[in-house]
Amino acid sequence: MRIDELKRIAEENGYEFHDEHGLITISRISLDYENIVKISKGRLNCLWIHNTRCDDKDLNVIKAAIDFAETPPEDREEQKKFYLRHRRICSKGFYLYLQKLSDVADMMSVRVFDFSGNDDIKFSEKEIEEIKKKFDTDLKDFELVEVEE
Known part of the structure; x- marks a missing residue:
């Protein structure tokens, strides 16, 4: 499990998420x-749980925490995302665009300041x-441009 998934699950279940000094702390505290x-x-498999009551939300977080603790530390970080900019026509702002639902690859002209809301043009190395x-290509006509969030 990646750290962004753990954070999402914690927040969806009413927990606060803190990441500092080599330790992740997830807490839900009331009177x-x-x-x-x-x-x-x-460290792999290293966690501490202090729980004074447990409902479905707490159980969801505990399960996610165990899953995260069992994930090797090198696999926990968020994956970097990249734009694939066309090398020859990049002056016109052409980037690879993949409609993820229909698996159709296409070129799309997009301005740099329009990137923030469009996840269809951001890809991890695995993707x-x-x-x-999938498309039997080497993508040699494209260069990787790291997404800066």
């Missing part, structure tokens, strides 16, 4: 109870390798 999960970022296989 009636105190539920805290701490997970080592650098880029899948595109190469």
